[in-house]
Structures are given as structure tokens and as C-alpha cells.
Amino acid sequence: MTPEAEEPSAEAPIEEPAAEIPIAEPPAEAPDVAEDLVVETESLTVYYGRRRGIAQLxxxxxxxxxxxxxxxxGAGKTTTLRVLLDIVRPTLGHASIFGLDCQRHGVAIRRRVGYLPGEFSVYPKLTADAYFNMVAAIRGEPYDEAYRRTLTERLNLDPTHPLHTYSRGNKQKVGLVAALMGRPELLLLDEPTAGLEPLVQQQVLALVREARSEGRTVLLSSHNLPEVQAICDRVGIIRDGRLIAVEEVDALVRGQYHRLRLRFEHLPPAGLLEEAGAREVGRTDQDVMIEVRGSLNQVLTRAVEYGVLDLEDHPFTLEDVFLAYYGAGTIEPYA
Amino acid sequence: MLSLILWEIRRRVGTIVGWAIGLGAFCAAHQLIYTALPDEVRRIDVRALTLLESLGMQTFATFEGFMLSTALNLLPLLTGALGVALGVGALAAEESDGTLEWLASLPISRTRLLLGKAIAAAFVLLAIVALAGLITAGAFLALSPETPVTAADLFLVILVNWLIGFVFLAISLFLGAYLPTRGAATSTSATALLVSFLGNNLAGMAPAMEPYRTLLPHFYFDRITGMWTGEVGWLDMGTLAAIGLGALLLAFSAFTRRSLTVAAWPWQRPRPPKRLRTIAATAGGTSSGPRALASTIVALLGLALLAAPVAAYRELAPVVPTPLPTLPSAPTATPLSPTATSAPTTEPTAVIPPTSTPTVTPSPPPTATATITPAPTATPVTYTVQPGDTLAEIAQAQGVTLEALIEANNIEEPSRIEVGDVFIIPLPPAE
Known part of the structure; x- marks a missing residue:
């Protein structure tokens, strides 16, 4: 749980009485030199009238x-991205990218940012190619024609048709190419794989990975857990406009936890495996479901005494993380 | 920004062609109608028909009068509607469609974004009006109706419609930047346009309403078309341009200050609970003081821009409501300035083109009208009943017979007349 130590503000919102939070926060911005932050927000709050968008983020x-x-x-992911691009103005707090204030240096920031809106809308009469040319012209910078072609090919997009003839997935691809083609330093992608077929989804994830390997930064919002699990280094979990946890994906998912379902010849008595360091989370007349932190050695040694017929690994997913934070029944993991 | 402007224009090539052909055909068709108009229709005294006058019609007797009563009368309404369509399309529609969010995410400032869109829309408007003018002038040359005006005059009088279109373009840009939805922006802009157009025509008939006309862009526009007779209304052009630029300024103020993609009415815009605001202020967060001051200044500036014409009008042309004077019987003397006849001033002033001074002397009409003059119905010398008057006394004092007076006014019970009744005094029968 190292990240929490580095992020005092992320922890703050968990405390309930909102009135007491801001006083504690020092107004001075002390840029953390040790950590090279690309995006940084401080007690960012957006209200839509009386309705809250995000709070103390x-x-x-x-x-x-x-x-x-x-x-x-509706948790506030899109609102946050819009504040970063100065599309929505914060009610309180501030946001910065590359160390520049998002509101004051919006143009300089956006020159280095590629954005895919969550609901990507297009001008219907244009062809995708004309659209890309227009983006490049307005951005006013030379871009790599060959790279653009590579992108359209990899995403399996035919850019010669008018945009209104495109399906939702194809429009999404147009938006992706437009965001990626300038090789921006920072990519803000609002649900990048929504509405895409699985093969193309894989391509998108690959493109994100490539961006990272080129040293670029990606902030993507999602409610698609396997996808986040597959490509993200860290996740911030947002709920009701508040960032409630920030975790390293590796530590969280691939690290210390195991979850196993064991089928026994003779069911071991309750509590026996727990002595060996497991936590029993479920049991039928043949099966026991356990969670183990750390080494499996002791647990398995104890288990074979009862004749293990079958062993299934049920790896932890972010869905479990979600359940841990949200409680059961409040999530919609695969929209 | 240039690329944005070019892109915005290219996107609207269809609009340009369609509207230009439409407006051009509209004007050309009316020229054709005029050449085919039978004499009876030309002789109709439009001013005697209140409904037609309220619609801004003046006379059918001459080509200029006919065009000003029909095609050129409606053109500022159509151009205004075009301005509204372009203005709403530039901001409000794109925000509702979602494309504005994406545009705003590009490296271009809000000011430049709006400036680019405004310039492009103004250019599109100009192109449409100019093309429509060319089409109309072409039709004029082909039909060559009998009139002192030239094809160039006709082109200019159509081109000047750009100004009124620009005013409503700017107004709808502002409303689109300020209001949350496309629907709200469209309906308010369209309402403003209709109030301006109809209000100007209707208020022109009621002298008491005269000062309020100065709030309506179409009032100034009407006076500009007076230049058809040679008087160029530079002051009115300047006023219209100022109204347009003022609205544009408000549009910039609204657009650069608000959150986009948030379909919220002004009172629903982001504002934290009081509790959080005070806490933020003590913690040195964003203070709303300078912002509030700036918005107050902008609002006052806008109000001043709106109020200035009213004040100017009152100074230049004090309205003296007098009983209706004799209407000029020569139609050519009046068509270009509806203000003069409906709100007569005691003397010609700087703002009102001199051609509009009510005169009784019929300047010789150049065309067919010379042989048709004067239809008795068109001479409303009137008399307002005073206390103690009787019909017979009135008739005697005015030098007409009692029967003629009764007939002219359709009086059913000659014994019952009321103080304040207005009677038309017919001309004495020709010898």
C-alpha cells in the first residue's frame, strides 16, 4: 500500500465530514521534485449547481x-478529464498538467495532449481523412502521415467514407486515430475501448502500451476491469466524485494474494486450513474456497493430507477490488 | 485560427449556394411579378389598408415602392433568420451535438475559437447576400422594368442586408454562448428577430411607441434603405454595426467564462455550497471578487450599448405627437421612410432623411401614376370631434355636405357622435 503514503490528498476524502477537510490542506504548492508528475490536481471540486460532479479530488x-x-x-471520471482540458471550470481547487495551470495555460497544455471524448461526436458529412486533415490543420503542427496510415490500418478503419455512414465502433476508431496521430506527450482517453470489437480492443491496448514504451503518459478512464488490469500501472478508484483509493495494479492483482478452490476426497474440518495461514471464504460438501496471502507451501502441505482431487486458481481481479471498496451489488463491471 | 475559419467556411458551402439561390430567386420573382402587375393593383393605396401597412408595405405604384413593399421588405427578416441559423449553428448546435467539446480540446483558445467561428459565419452571410444581390441584379437587367434605379442600386440595397444579418448572427452567438441548449438559443434568437421586425412595423403606426423602436435593429435598417434615393444613412449603419459588435462582445464574455458541455442554465452553473466557498476563501483559494466585478462591468457596458440609441434618439428627434397630417399623395415621396408618416415631427431633423418630410405638393410621378391620380379614397383629411360639435356644424365648417360626410365615414346614427371620434373629411365634389 505504498502509494497512499505519497498521496495525502487522495486519502483525505474518505473522511466523511466535508467541512473539515479543506482547512487542513496547506494552500502552498510544493511541487514534489522526487516524483515527476504530469497531471496533478489539488482538492479539485466541480459542482453543477447543487449537484456535485467531483469533490476534493x-x-x-x-x-x-x-x-x-x-x-x-457518473462517478466523475469524464468531469475530471474535462477540467484537465479546461472544458469545464472547477468550482474549487486547481489542476495542472506538465506543471502548468490548466486554466491559465490551456492552449500550451492542449498542444501536448491528445484527447478522446467519452461520447465522440463527428461532423457527419466529412470523410475520416478530411477530418484528420482538419485536426492537423487546426493543431497547426506537422504530423507523420505514415503513422496515421499505420493507425488506421491497425484499427481496421477505412477512412475514405463520410463519417455519418460509420457505426459507433468505427467513429470511436476515428476519434482514437485523431487523438493518437500527433504522438502527444499525454493521452487522455475517456473509455477508449467502449464499443469496439475484441480484436480492435487488443490493438488499442497495444497502442497504449507502445505509447508508454515511448515514454509518453496515458490517463484513461474505464469501467472495464480486465482492460485496466491488462495495461495500467496504477489505478485510481473514484466513487461519488471522490478518489477513494490509489493502488499499484501489480501489487494489487498479481502480487501476494491467491485464491484457490480445492476439491477434497475427505473434507477437512473447518478452521484447519486457517491454522496454516489461509482464510476460508466458502465451502460446499466437496469444495473449500480459500484465500492465501504469501506462500502456498504450508497450506498445500496440510491440504494433501485430506486427498486433494482438484485445484482451481481463482485469481484476484479488480472486480474483487471494486467489491472490496464498493460493497456488493453497487457495480456494473461490464457495461 | 485561419485554418479554423477556412474549415468553417468550407463546411458551409452548401448553405451558401442554397441560401444565395433562394434569396436571389425570391427577389427576382418579385421583379417578374412587378412587370406583370395590372394597373388596378398598382393603383391600390396600400397605406389605406392598415394590415398591409403594418406589414411594412408602402406602395405598389413604382418599381422601388413595390420592391420595398414586398421582396426588400421581407429580406431583412430572411437575412435575420439566416443570421440566427448561422449563429446558433456555430456554437449552441455544436455544443448540443458534442462536437464543441472536441473542438475545445484542441490547442486553440476560447477567444480564438469564437472569433474564428464569428468571422467565418459573417463571411458566409456576406457571400450569401452578395450572391443573392448579383442574381437579383441579373434578373433586373434581363427584365429591365421602368424605373430610375439601376442594377447597381438594387445590388447595394440587397448587400446592405448583411448588416441586419450580422446583428442577429451576433445576438444568436451570444445567446448560444450564454444559454445551455440549442433549443433555448434558437427560440430566444428567433423571438428577438420577430419582435424586431414586426415591432418596428407596428410601433411605426403608434407615435407613443416611437422611442421604443430605437431598441429594434430593424428600425435602423429601415432607415438605411433610405439610401436608395441617395441619402446614405451612415449613422444608422454605424448604430447597427455597434449593436452587432456589442452583442459579439457579450458573446465573448459569456463563452470564455463558462464551462462547456454542461447543459446548465446560468443559475445552475457551478457554484459550491456557501460553506465550501468561505472555507476556500480563508484557505486562499480562488476568490470570486474580481470575477464578479468584471461581469458587472461587462453587463453595464452591454446595457449602455442598448440604451445609447434610445438616448440619442430622444435628443435628436423629440417626438411631438400631433394629429395625423395630410398624407402625401405622391407615393414616390414616401416609400423609403415609413417613420415619417407615422410619427411626424414638426420639422425635419438630422436622423430622418429629408425625403420623408410630409408634403402636400405632389411631385410628378415618373410613371403610370400620373394618369391615375388622385383617388378620392386616399385623402384622409381628418377632424376630431370636440365637445358641443354636431355633424352638421362639422360639415359646414369643413365645406362639405352633410351627406358626403355621413357617407365617407359610414355613420349609421348621425345624431349620436362622441367627443374624440375621428372623421374623414371627403374632398369637395369636383366641379
């Missing part, structure tokens, strides 16, 4: 990482 994205912004619909 402290986000920190490091250079060169893929940061997954995870949460159910």
Missing part, C-alpha cells in the same frame, strides 16, 4: 505511466 499521474481511472458511470 487529488489526482497525481507520473510521467511515463498508464494510469487507470476506474469507477462506475
Amino acid at each position: 487529488g489526482l497525481a499521474v507520473r510521467r511515463g505511466e498508464v494510469y487507470g481511472f476506474l469507477g462506475p458511470n
Whole structure:
């Protein structure tokens, strides 16, 4: 749980009485030199009238990482990305990218950022090619024609048709190419794989990985857990407009935890495996489901005494993380 | 920004072609109608028909009068509607469609984004009006109706419609930047346009409403078309341009300050609970003081821009409501300035083109009208009943017979007349 130590503001919102939070926060911005942050927000709050968009959000994205912004619909993911691009103005707090204030240096920032909106809308009469040309012209910078062609080929997109003839998935691809083609330093992708077929989804994830390997930074929002698990270095979990946890994906998922289902010849008595360091989470007349932290050696040695017929690994997923934070029944993992 | 402008224009090539052909055909068709108009229709005294006058019609007797009563009368309404369509399409529609979010994510400032869109829309408007003018002038040359005006005059009088279109373009840009949805922006802009157009025509008939006309862009526009007779209304052009630029300024203020993609009415815009705001202020967070001051200044500036024409009008042309004077019987003297006849001033002033001074002397009409003059119905010398008057006394004092007076006014019970009744005094029968 190292990240929490680095992120005092991420922890703050968990405390309930909102009135007491801001006083404690020092107004001075002390840029953390040790950590090269690309995106940084401090007690960022957006109200839509009386309705809350996000509250006291402290986000920190490091250079060169893929940061997954995870949460159910309406949690405030899109609002946060819009504040970063100065599309929505914060009610309180502030946000910066590359150390520049998002509101004051919006143009300079956006020159280095590629954005895929969550609901990507297009001008219907244009062809995708004309659209890309227009983007390049407005951005006012030379871009790599060959790379653009590579992108359209990899995403399996035919860019010669008018956009209104495209399906939702194809429009999404157009938006992706437009965001990626300038090789921006920072990619803000709002649900990048939504509406795409599985093969193309894999391509998108591969492109994100390539961006990271080139040293670029990616902040993507999602409610698709396997996807976040597959490509993100860290995840921030947002709920009701508050960032409630920031975790390293590796530590969280691939690290210390195992979850096993064991089928026995003779069912061991309750509590026996727990002595060996496991936690029993479920049992039928043949099976026992256990969670183990650390080494499996002791547990398995004890288990074979009862004749193990079968062993199934049930790896932890972010869904379990979600359940841990949200409690059962409040998530919609695969929309 | 240039690429944005070019892109915005290219996107609207279809609009340009369609509207230009439409407006051009509209004007050309009316020229054709005029050449085919039978004499009876030309002789109709439009001013005697209140409904037609309220629609801004003046006379059918001459080509200029006919065009100003029909095609050129409606053109500022159509151009205004075009301005509204372009203005709403530039901001509000794109915000509702979701494309504005994406545009705003590009490295271009809000000011430049709006400036680019405004310039492009203004250019599109100009292209449409100019093309429509060329089509109309072409039709004029082909039909060559009998009139002192030239094809170039006709082109200019159509081109000047750009100004009124620009005003409503700017107004709808502002409303689109300020209001949350496309629907809200469209309906308010369209309402403003209709109020301006109809209000100007209707208020022109009621002298008491005269000062309020100065709030309506179409009031100034009407006076500009007076230049058809040679008087160029530079002051009115300047006023219209100022109204347009003022609205544009408000549009910039609204657009650069608000959150986009948030379909919220102004009172629903982001504002934290009071509790959080005070805490933020003590913690040195964003203070709303300078912002509030700036918005107050902008609002006052806008109000001043709106109020200035009213004040100017009152100074230049004090309205003296007098009983209706004799209408000029020569139609050519009046068509270009509806203000003069409906709100007569005691003397010609700087703002009102001199051609509009009510005169009784019929300047010789160049065309067919010379042989048709004067239809008795068109001479409303009137008399307002005073206390103690009787019909017979009135008739005697005005030098007409009692029967003629009764007939002219359709009086059913000659014994019952009321103080304040207005009677038309017919001309004495020709010898």
C-alpha cells in the first residue's frame, strides 16, 4: 500500500465530514521534485449547481505511466478529464498538467495532449481523412502521415467514407486515430475501448502500451476491469466524485494474494486450513474456497493430507477490488 | 485560427449556394411579378389598408415602392433568420451535438475559437447576400422594368442586408454562448428577430411607441434603405454595426467564462455550497471578487450599448405627437421612410432623411401614376370631434355636405357622435 503514503490528498476524502477537510490542506504548492508528475490536481471540486460532479479530488499521474481511472458511470471520471482540458471550470481547487495551470495555460497544455471524448461526436458529412486533415490543420503542427496510415490500418478503419455512414465502433476508431496521430506527450482517453470489437480492443491496448514504451503518459478512464488490469500501472478508484483509493495494479492483482478452490476426497474440518495461514471464504460438501496471502507451501502441505482431487486458481481481479471498496451489488463491471 | 475559419467556411458551402439561390430567386420573382402587375393593383393605396401597412408595405405604384413593399421588405427578416441559423449553428448546435467539446480540446483558445467561428459565419452571410444581390441584379437587367434605379442600386440595397444579418448572427452567438441548449438559443434568437421586425412595423403606426423602436435593429435598417434615393444613412449603419459588435462582445464574455458541455442554465452553473466557498476563501483559494466585478462591468457596458440609441434618439428627434397630417399623395415621396408618416415631427431633423418630410405638393410621378391620380379614397383629411360639435356644424365648417360626410365615414346614427371620434373629411365634389 505504498502509494497512499505519497498521496495525502487522495486519502483525505474518505473522511466523511466535508467541512473539515479543506482547512487542513496547506494552500502552498510544493511541487514534489522526487516524483515527476504530469497531471496533478489539488482538492479539485466541480459542482453543477447543487449537484456535485467531483469533490476534493487529488489526482497525481507520473510521467511515463498508464494510469487507470476506474469507477462506475457518473462517478466523475469524464468531469475530471474535462477540467484537465479546461472544458469545464472547477468550482474549487486547481489542476495542472506538465506543471502548468490548466486554466491559465490551456492552449500550451492542449498542444501536448491528445484527447478522446467519452461520447465522440463527428461532423457527419466529412470523410475520416478530411477530418484528420482538419485536426492537423487546426493543431497547426506537422504530423507523420505514415503513422496515421499505420493507425488506421491497425484499427481496421477505412477512412475514405463520410463519417455519418460509420457505426459507433468505427467513429470511436476515428476519434482514437485523431487523438493518437500527433504522438502527444499525454493521452487522455475517456473509455477508449467502449464499443469496439475484441480484436480492435487488443490493438488499442497495444497502442497504449507502445505509447508508454515511448515514454509518453496515458490517463484513461474505464469501467472495464480486465482492460485496466491488462495495461495500467496504477489505478485510481473514484466513487461519488471522490478518489477513494490509489493502488499499484501489480501489487494489487498479481502480487501476494491467491485464491484457490480445492476439491477434497475427505473434507477437512473447518478452521484447519486457517491454522496454516489461509482464510476460508466458502465451502460446499466437496469444495473449500480459500484465500492465501504469501506462500502456498504450508497450506498445500496440510491440504494433501485430506486427498486433494482438484485445484482451481481463482485469481484476484479488480472486480474483487471494486467489491472490496464498493460493497456488493453497487457495480456494473461490464457495461 | 485561419485554418479554423477556412474549415468553417468550407463546411458551409452548401448553405451558401442554397441560401444565395433562394434569396436571389425570391427577389427576382418579385421583379417578374412587378412587370406583370395590372394597373388596378398598382393603383391600390396600400397605406389605406392598415394590415398591409403594418406589414411594412408602402406602395405598389413604382418599381422601388413595390420592391420595398414586398421582396426588400421581407429580406431583412430572411437575412435575420439566416443570421440566427448561422449563429446558433456555430456554437449552441455544436455544443448540443458534442462536437464543441472536441473542438475545445484542441490547442486553440476560447477567444480564438469564437472569433474564428464569428468571422467565418459573417463571411458566409456576406457571400450569401452578395450572391443573392448579383442574381437579383441579373434578373433586373434581363427584365429591365421602368424605373430610375439601376442594377447597381438594387445590388447595394440587397448587400446592405448583411448588416441586419450580422446583428442577429451576433445576438444568436451570444445567446448560444450564454444559454445551455440549442433549443433555448434558437427560440430566444428567433423571438428577438420577430419582435424586431414586426415591432418596428407596428410601433411605426403608434407615435407613443416611437422611442421604443430605437431598441429594434430593424428600425435602423429601415432607415438605411433610405439610401436608395441617395441619402446614405451612415449613422444608422454605424448604430447597427455597434449593436452587432456589442452583442459579439457579450458573446465573448459569456463563452470564455463558462464551462462547456454542461447543459446548465446560468443559475445552475457551478457554484459550491456557501460553506465550501468561505472555507476556500480563508484557505486562499480562488476568490470570486474580481470575477464578479468584471461581469458587472461587462453587463453595464452591454446595457449602455442598448440604451445609447434610445438616448440619442430622444435628443435628436423629440417626438411631438400631433394629429395625423395630410398624407402625401405622391407615393414616390414616401416609400423609403415609413417613420415619417407615422410619427411626424414638426420639422425635419438630422436622423430622418429629408425625403420623408410630409408634403402636400405632389411631385410628378415618373410613371403610370400620373394618369391615375388622385383617388378620392386616399385623402384622409381628418377632424376630431370636440365637445358641443354636431355633424352638421362639422360639415359646414369643413365645406362639405352633410351627406358626403355621413357617407365617407359610414355613420349609421348621425345624431349620436362622441367627443374624440375621428372623421374623414371627403374632398369637395369636383366641379
